[in-house]
Amino acid sequence: MKTKMKRQIHAGDVIFEIFLILFLVIFVFVTLYPLINTLAISFNDGFDTVTHRIHFIPHQFTTDNYKAVFAKEGYRIGAVNTVARTVFGTLISLAVNAVLAFVISRKRFLFKKSFSLFWVITMYVNGGLIPTFIVFQKLHLTNNFLVYIIPGAASAFNMLVIRNYMNGIPDSLEESAQIDGAGYFKIFYSIISPLCKPVYATIALFVAVYQWNSWFDAMLYNKMKDNLTVLQYELMKQLETAMKSAGSVEGLKNSGTSITPTSIRAAATICTMVPILFIYPFLQRYFVTGLTIGGVKE
Amino acid sequence: MATNSVNIEELKPHKKVKFWAEAKRQPFLLISSALLLLYGIIFYYLPVVGWLTAFQDYKPAKGLLDQQWVGFDKFVKLFENETFFLAFRNTLCMGVINLVFHFITAIGFALLLNEVRIFIVKKFVQTISYMPHFLSWIIVTAIVRDVLSADGIVNEFLMKICGNPQAIDFFAEKAYFWWIVAFTNVWKETGWNAIIYLAAITAIDPCLYEAADMDGASRFQKMRYITLPSLRPTIMILLLINIGNVLNAGFELQYILGNDVISDVSKILDVFILDWGISQFDFSLGTAAGIFKSVIALILVCTGNFIAKKTGDERLF
Numbered sequence: 001m002k003t004k005m006k007r008q009i010h011a012g013d014v015i016f017e018i019f020l021i022l023f024l025v026i027f028v029f030v031t032l033y034p035l036i037n038t039l040a041i042s043f044n045d046g047f048d049t050v051t052h053r054i055h056f057i058p059h060q061f062t063t064d065n066y067k068a069v070f071a072k073e074g075y076r077i078g079a080v081n082t083v084a085r086t087v088f089g090t091l092i093s094l095a096v097n098a099v100l101a102f103v104i105s106r107k108r109f110l111f112k113k114s115f116s117l118f119w120v121i122t123m124y125v126n127g128g129l130i131p132t133f134i135v136f137q138k139l140h141l142t143n144n145f146l147v148y149i150i151p152g153a154a155s156a157f158n159m160l161v162i163r164n165y166m167n168g169i170p171d172s173l174e175e176s177a178q179i180d181g182a183g184y185f186k187i188f189y190s191i192i193s194p195l196c197k198p199v200y201a202t203i204a205l206f207v208a209v210y211q212w213n214s215w216f217d218a219m220l221y222n223k224m225k226d227n228l229t230v231l232q233y234e235l236m237k238q239l240e241t242a243m244k245s246a247g248s249v250e251g252l253k254n255s256g257t258s259i260t261p262t263s264i265r266a267a268a269t270i271c272t273m274v275p276i277l278f279i280y281p282f283l284q285r286y287f288v289t290g291l292t293i294g295g296v297k298e
Numbered sequence: 299m300a301t302n303s304v305n306i307e308e309l310k311p312h313k314k315v316k317f318w319a320e321a322k323r324q325p326f327l328l329i330s331s332a333l334l335l336l337y338g339i340i341f342y343y344l345p346v347v348g349w350l351t352a353f354q355d356y357k358p359a360k361g362l363l364d365q366q367w368v369g370f371d372k373f374v375k376l377f378e379n380e381t382f383f384l385a386f387r388n389t390l391c392m393g394v395i396n397l398v399f400h401f402i403t404a405i406g407f408a409l410l411l412n413e414v415r416i417f418i419v420k421k422f423v424q425t426i427s428y429m430p431h432f433l434s435w436i437i438v439t440a441i442v443r444d445v446l447s448a449d450g451i452v453n454e455f456l457m458k459i460c461g462n463p464q465a466i467d468f469f470a471e472k473a474y475f476w477w478i479v480a481f482t483n484v485w486k487e488t489g490w491n492a493i494i495y496l497a498a499i500t501a502i503d504p505c506l507y508e509a510a511d512m513d514g515a516s517r518f519q520k521m522r523y524i525t526l527p528s529l530r531p532t533i534m535i536l537l538l539i540n541i542g543n544v545l546n547a548g549f550e551l552q553y554i555l556g557n558d559v560i561s562d563v564s565k566i567l568d569v570f571i572l573d574w575g576i577s578q579f580d581f582s583l584g585t586a587a588g589i590f591k592s593v594i595a596l597i598l599v600c601t602g603n604f605i606a607k608k609t610g611d612e613r614l615f
Contacts, residue, residue, distance in 0.1 A: 012516050020413055024423055027407075030485065031426050033451065034441040053449065096334070103331050110320060115331055118338060124542065124596060127345020128588025129568070130575040134351065135344050137358070151341050154334060184326040213434030216549070220576070236436045239554055243443070262444075269437050276432045284425065 035273075042066070042270045046263035065267035075268060078231040082212060082272075085148040085230065089211040094204050096153045098196070101162035102188045107171065123156045133220065142221045145228055148214070158203050165199035166192060201286040205279075212276060231272050238265050352586040358579075372586045382587065385570040388476075388563055389591075392552075393544035395480045400540065403484050404491035405529065409521055411492065412499050424496070427489025435550035442482050443469075443555065469555055472563045479551050498532040499525060538606055542599035545591050567591050 036056055041049055042065055044058035052059045069075050103109060104116050127135070132151075141147040169192060177187050193200070215232035222228040242261045321328060347362075352372055354365035376382055407427070414420040430438065446452050446468040453465040468474050506524050515523070549568050556564030567587060575584020 012518065016413075016517055020410060023410055024414070024419070028423060028426055031430060031489075034445055035429075037451070038441065038444070053454070055451075096337075099330050100334055103327050103334070106324075106327060108320065109324065109327050109331070110317065111331065115335070118335065122338065122342040124599060125346060125592065126342065127348050128585065128592060129571050130581050130584035130588055131345040131348025131351060133576070134348055134356075134358075134581065135340075139340070154337055154341075184324055188326070209432050213432075213436075215434070215436055232434050232436045235434075235440070236550075236554065239436065239440050239443070243554065243557070265440060269440055273433060273437060277429070280429065280432060281425075 038266050038269050041263060042266035044263065046260035049263055050260060065263045066271070068264050069267045069271060072234075074226070074229060074234045074237075075231065075271075077227055078229045078234040079271075081145070081148075081228060082231040084145075085214075086208050086211040089149045089152070090204050090208045092149055093153045093155070093158070093207045094200060097155065097158045097162055097203060098193065098200065099188070100154055100159045101166055102192060104159065105163045105166040106174075106184070119154075119156045119159060136221060143225050143228070144222070147217055147221045148211070148230075152207075152210075158206065162196065162199050162203060165196055169195055198286055201283065205283045205286060208279075209276060212272075231268075235265070235268050235272060238268065349585060349589055351582050352589055354582055356581040356585075358581065368582075372582045373590075376583060376586050376590070381565065382570060384562055385565045385567050386590075388552075389545050389547050389566040389568075392476050392479050392547040392566065395476055396483050396547060397540055397544055399480050399484050400487065400491055401533065401537070403488045405495055405526075405533065407488050408492040408495035408499060408529075409525060411496065412525065413517060413521065424489065424492075428493065429489070430486045431490035433486070435548070436554075438482060438486055439550045439554050442478065442551065446478065469557060470559050472560050475556075475560050475563045478555075479548060482551060483548065494536065495529055495532060498529055502528045534606060538599070538602045541602040542595050544598060545595050 037054065040054050040056055040058050043061055043063065044052075044054050044065075045060040045062045046065060048060040100119070104112065104119070106112065109115070126132075136142055136147060136151070141150065173191055174187055177191055182191075213232055215230055215236050218228065218230045218233040219236070238261065242265060350362060351365070353367060353369060355368050355371075356365055411420060411424060411427075414423070444450055448465040448467065452468075453462075456462040457465065466474075468478060502525065506528075507520055510520050510524060545567065547566055549566070552564050552566045553569050553572075556569070567590075571584045571587045571591075574580045574587070
């Protein structure tokens, strides 16, 4: 009886193991296929993509699609603006959130409670699209590069993640520095910040990815200014036209060019994806620890 | 009595002195908090003051207080609008479906990944799993469109292996749209959402598993009776956070993939607000719809918090 029971459990475990392996294989395939497929299409001759089914490797290799992307003025301007907003937006946002978290996490700060509440409320109540639009318009932030950087700089969520990390640093460090005559700025700059590097890296990563991937603000506030466009917005416009002109293969044949909207879009997608995928392995350990240490609870 | 009153008289100015003495010690804190307060008022609180426009017939040329007040007219107009109700229903349904899928897949994925014994395989799968989270929604929308197009892999699979006679046009059929949104969210966010559960699983006391081994529990039983119940606090707190986000059911998928044929199921509140507020210049109506959305979200958060309080689970506030 006893041995039979043991064998049954064993059989169950084997089935479980098989199921697990099957699951992992399907999961990896489903996650990676679209990305590899896009990569293959981006290196395949545009006209050939229409007639041949491309899966993992290009059928007729070419780099023309990439040349076509780089030749487009919209993408070039968009790339410059995207890089600029990612660099400056991340630096400013990190500095602002770090100071904010520092102020709120000081035990002796006179308005600690009310000031925390002031920021926590912003997580639950926001003005919404239209009132925000009106305010930005009145502040002359429309048709302005600064709209990419200033409005999102301080965020209650990012502040809370940093604050939770700072709360874990012993008070004695601050107190001993105060006895030596250090002011709060000195404490922030030379004592707390060096200890907060992991959480700063996490927040910098979050903000950088957000900035790199943003397009809605470009459409909403800077639509009239072509020189303020960003990469993702250019990609979005391309996608929109592709949705409208889907399936006109005949038109393509007559146009005489081998570069189709699909292949250009694939190349552009890869271009915007590569920087993120490139920095990602290096920052991985930071965001996993940052996410779990920082927690999300108020 | 007399000594008491003297004490109080003494205490009050003393406290005041202490306040100013303390204030002198923290100029950096006070100056930076004042600047941040100003920033917060302008960028977070001023738009909320802008809610007043919902009660006006807002004309952009005039100031906020010079407008013509119309009371609740805009809300009446909003609730008489059929598209608004469709948009609200779609947003809510897609949000709820996303929420359910989010939890099932994230927890399921974390549990299964935790069962992988070979460290390299586990690390590899996890690294791949949160990669899509970092891709922009524009890229993901493009991918969804390609995968589901007439010559995409899904149709190829259905035709060659399941024997479908012809390709399905996924974006011309109302029945599919919500599920496309749900599966796209699963594809993009499962690995990312699972991170927090995987971290919580590593914190479970190994003694529990050892005891279960003694009792002859199978791997599935250990998963079901130890790992899953241990995750309860984490699940509850994440549920509370996400309930407030139910009405943020995504934007790009609905905005870009939605077309006239399926707009009855694809239009969401944010697209409605954008249509009326920005394209048709009815700022007041757009604001009214935005207020409606904010209020519902706030009610959902408070209700969730209240229920958590009653059942003794973790709370947000």
